[in-house]
Amino acid sequence: MKYLQISFYACVLFVTCLTAQNKQITLEEIWNGTFRTERMDVLHSMANGQQYSVFNFNRSTRSTSVDIYDYKTLEKVETLVDSREIDELDYFTNYTFSKDESKLILATNETSVYRHSVLGNYFVYNVDDKTLISIADEKIQEPTFSPDGTKVAYVYKNNIYIKELSTGVTTQVTTDGEKNKIINGITDWVYEEEFAFVRAFEWNTDGDKIAFIRFDETNVPEFSMDLYGESLYPTQQVFKYPKAGEANSLVSLHFYDLTTKGTKTVKVNKSYNDFYIPRIKWTNNANILSAHYLNRKQNELDLWFIDAEENSASLVLAETDKAYVDVTDNLTFLEDNSFIWTSEKDGYNHIYHYSNNGDLINQVTTGNWEVTAYYGYDEKSDRIFYQSVENGSINRDVYSVKLNGRSKKRLSQLEGTNHAEFSADFSFFINTFSNTKTPPVYTLNKATTGEIIKPIKDNKALLQQLSNYNLSEKEFSTISVNGNDLNMWMLKPSNFDANKSYPVLMFQYSGPGSQQVANQWLNANDFWYQHLAQQGYIIVCIDGRGTGFKGADFKKVTYGQLGKYEVEDQIAAAKQLAELSFVDKTRIGIWGWSYGGFMSSNCLFKGNDVFKMAIAVAPVTSWRFYDTVYTERYNGLPQENPEGYDDNSPINHVEKLRGDFLLVHGTADDNVHVQNTMRLVESLIQADKQFDWAIYPDKNHGIYGGNTRLHLYKKMTNFLNENLGDKIK
Structure with missing residues (x-):
């Protein structure tokens, strides 16, 4: 009820500002942040599902920290790491946990490469003994913990490396990386921009194998841009950019075995003349990798299961379309290695459940509307959580549904745009609601019913400010x-x-x-x-x-x-x-x-x-x-x-x-x-x-x-x- 009162207040206040005030909006106000909304800090749900971590910046001390909060109370439980307590770091700008949450990778000195990619200096922080280990002296890309947290894999100058944290020994996995020629484990420009991912390597569940994509850019035409800067002479940025109809990178998929220190090249029993590998993901079986293979026309998408030990591949699912097939990140493996998949094959984007060999078990959602986000599957309650436009194509609502497609529940309450961030165990979700009259309102909700537990943050101050303007x-x-x-x-x-x-x-x-x-x-x-x-x-x-x-x-x-x-x-x-x-x-x-x-x-x-x-x-x-x-x-x-x-x-x-x-x-x-x-x-x-x-x-x-x-x-x-x-x- 509190939340409904907040939204009602927001609407009343907005209507008031429409009719009562005459202040004019200036361009300077728009671009100096005057109308910026308060937002939730990026949070990470802890494995216990009852707490979450937040990256915080202290303006007075110019320091950064990772703090732990309780979902139910929204109160801070502890500070996990604070840059003021680390002599080697003045600050850090990002963090990732190991699977058991005993270690964090802290990022600093990050600089952008392209839209998603960055170079940076990275450190491993041990929560228990508060020690800090530098992963590499140089700026690297995409450092990633092994599942047991004992190793970190990363890319430096287009080659993959693995660092053993206990000994400090670093192993170079690939050696042929070269700028504008060969890339191992990091995507090329066009993959990063259009398939929206950078890290092209993945640890298996046992941490004894890494699958990675290799890009051979040799025949991709180069594009150059003059950078004028402030020096006497401009510089030039030269990079591989395949324009329509021109040569793409030649891609290949590989396995590196940490035990044998050997590398295998994946072969699938289908001839592809020109293709993409836009996604790779290990199944729950430590030896089975899933890989999307997409033909150049992008109207045929194949899902392969590849056995890393046998180096054999099975075609599990094939999607075709008269126009194109979209690539998503929604592939989810259940305990029995059956999987969740989203597809437009019935004319609208919906959720499907397939067996581990690719047989359709059932279509989970159906109707003349689109699933717009897939949030995940909770094994305990046997429910899938998703966002859709069932309430009109300009709106978004949060729903849950049983894996068999029954007992669907609408979890969001108000008409507009709702987006959910679920706790790791799907006990709670933080809902972000807004519409054209209400700036973002954040609430903590029960995942079972959608019931609001408590408000977290709203933007009443912004609405009060806007009441002075003639909108x-x-x-x-x-x-x-x-x-x-x-x-x-x-x-x-x-x-x-x-x-x-x-x-x-x-x-x-x-x-x-x-x-x-x-x-x-x-x-x-x-x-x-x-x-x-x-x-x-x-x-x-x-x-x-x-x-x-x-x-x-x-x-x-x-x-x-x-x-x-x-x-x-x-x-x-x-x-x-x-x-x-x-x-x-x-x-x-x-x-x-x-x-x-x-x-x-x-x-x-x-x-x-x-x-x-x-x-x-x-x-x-x-x-x-x-x-x-x-x-x-x-x-x-x-x-x-x-x-x-x-x-x-x-x-x-x-x-x-x-x-x-x-x-x-x-x-x-x-x-x-x-x-x-x-x-x-x-x-x-x-x-x-x-x-x-x-x-x-x-x-x-x-x-x-x-x-x-x-x-x-x-x-x-x-x-x-x-x-x-x-x-x-």
């Missing part, structure tokens, strides 16, 4: 476009007058499986939209065909023609909006970032009869410039589908530009290369088209750091005011 409410609806009811939100000025005529700015991302129309708390862009609404703009966001959580057919209709149906939907929607009495049809603009920038460029060019202006930030301008894994998953190979690449790329439609166009990119974007913008600029110049553009030196795909983000949004706001809002009174 508008997001209005959710659907719009019928090209035979589909598309999710939409609209933000109107708080003093909206239906008898007046307003300029409209449309925002979208539109990438495959994405979602922007969601019932959740405001992000920084939402506060920018509030700023624009205060100036007299209407903001609209529409998730068109190709976006997610409405079934596989809706998502995959764009396969092979990226940018065709998505652009058609935005143009058609804009034309419908133009017919509204309160919309000035001569002043409709559109903007987006990354895939959204690709879209906004295309919409301005192809929809030149409806869009007056567009802003494109870090856009793909030709799919021929983007990486193999992402582009070929959704568009096929360019050698086999040249029209799908060229017909819908903005670079080939510049002659249609009639409106105002702002193009923005960072020069150190290792993801969507600034080459995209430079080639589009040259095409626009040769077509004698005028446009505006901005280049941010040494900034990556996110274009941030120091004053950068504020500068960017000032530029975009000024561009809007000059070209879309010039008639706002």
Whole structure:
């Protein structure tokens, strides 16, 4: 009941702020953290399921610690490790436990490599005797405890090493690692970016074998970026980047046996011409490894069980799709080595239970809705915990269900976005709830019923602060476009007058499986939209065909023609909006970032009869410039589908530009290369088209750091005011 009162208070307060106050949001406030929400520290559930650990930073002492808390009381039980008590470390920035929680790996001096990967100095801290051991003198990657906590495996300069903690002896497992040629145990750039993992080695349950993936990048083309810095001469970053249709790394799977110190190369009894290994995971059997093999077209996904002793492989499961098969992290092995799997094979993403030889036992969830997160399986209660959109595709709720698919329970209570973090024994979960009127509220809940045990943290202070501002409410609806009811939100000025005529700015991302129309708390862009609404703009966001959580057919209709149906939907929607009495049809603009920038460029060019202006930030301008894994998953190979690449790329439609166009990119974007913008600029110049553009030196795909983000949004706001809002009174 307390929680319901908090949410009711939040809603009342928000409504109050909609009607009572007139303070205007400034761009400086958006980007200096004024509207930042309080959030829960990243926590790790302890093995006993009754406690959790939290990484804490003490601002007054500039020290860090790992503290243990009790789930039921939420009180601190003890400090496990504090950097103030370690002479060798001023601070640490991350930590991981050994399986028995007697040791921790502490990270310091971490520096980013790409989106997910880091290099750092790492130490093993012993909880019992408070001793500290350096894992390596050099900066290394992905240090990982063996199951018994006596060893640590890691990667240094593309080779795998194992350190015996009791003796300090380090064994080098591989020797052929070389920059931009051979990588052992760490993924290459495109795997990291598109398959979203870095560590490509795994200990088995007995700790006597390591499985690892080897990447041979030798034939992958190199990409180079100039880094301007502050020195007299710029430097250059050179890395392997396979663009669509070009050579990928040759991947192979291997076993290293710690007893024999020998390495085996895995062979499966199926011929793959060109393939990926996007996931490996040991089963509960110490000799059996599971591995995903995915063909280059990504429409055939095979699950193999590989015997490390016999070096033999069995094909357990094969998924095929006319478009593509998504790779997930949901594979879970039960005690009998039967396993949980998620799949879209019935048209919606659902949970399945298979035997240890791949026979389907049952489909656990079913319906015309999507499972959006799989949280895990509790052997004791025989229940699976998951998140889904059963309560509408813009909402998220937490559920539990028996392994046989019966006795389903909704565990979350309020409409909006709910996300759960479960204790190790599935006794409790911390639920994070928000919607467009309520910033994140954290509660401790019983996993059996969802009952709220106690509130943990809310953002009443932020709501109180926002009550001083003149804010508008997001209005959710659907719009019928090209035979589909598309999710939409609209933000109107708080003093909206239906008898007046307003300029409209449309925002979208539109990438495959994405979602922007969601019932959740405001992000920084939402506060920018509030700023624009205060100036007299209407903001609209529409998730068109190709976006997610409405079934596989809706998502995959764009396969092979990226940018065709998505652009058609935005143009058609804009034309419908133009017919509204309160919309000035001569002043409709559109903007987006990354895939959204690709879209906004295309919409301005192809929809030149409806869009007056567009802003494109870090856009793909030709799919021929983007990486193999992402582009070929959704568009096929360019050698086999040249029209799908060229017909819908903005670079080939510049002659249609009639409106105002702002193009923005960072020069150190290792993801969507600034080459995209430079080639589009040259095409626009040769077509004698005028446009505006901005280049941010040494900034990556996110274009941030120091004053950068504020500068960017000032530029975009000024561009809007000059070209879309010039008639706002």
